[in-house]
Amino acid sequence: KLYISQSAVSQSVRLLENKLNCTLFNRTTKQVRLTAEGEVLFRHIEQAYNFIKGGERS
Numbered sequence: 001k002l003y004i005s006q007s008a009v010s011q012s013v014r015l016l017e018n019k020l021n022c023t024l025f026n027r028t029t030k031q032v033r034l035t036a037e038g039e040v041l042f043r044h045i046e047q048a049y050n051f052i053k054g055g056e057r058s
Helices: 006-020 036-057
Strands: 025-027 032-034
Touching: 032 036
Parallel strands: none
Antiparallel strands: 025 032
């Protein structure tokens, strides 16, 4: 749980997309999916997150 509103998350995603000058999600009325650029960013963030979590365990 993020403990922030859905609109705050949407605004943060829009700001990030603007800063990166790309679309991270394909949005339809029924689903939200990562774009190719979103997949690349996710892999990098996942690696960084795992690195940080590994450091916390040390």
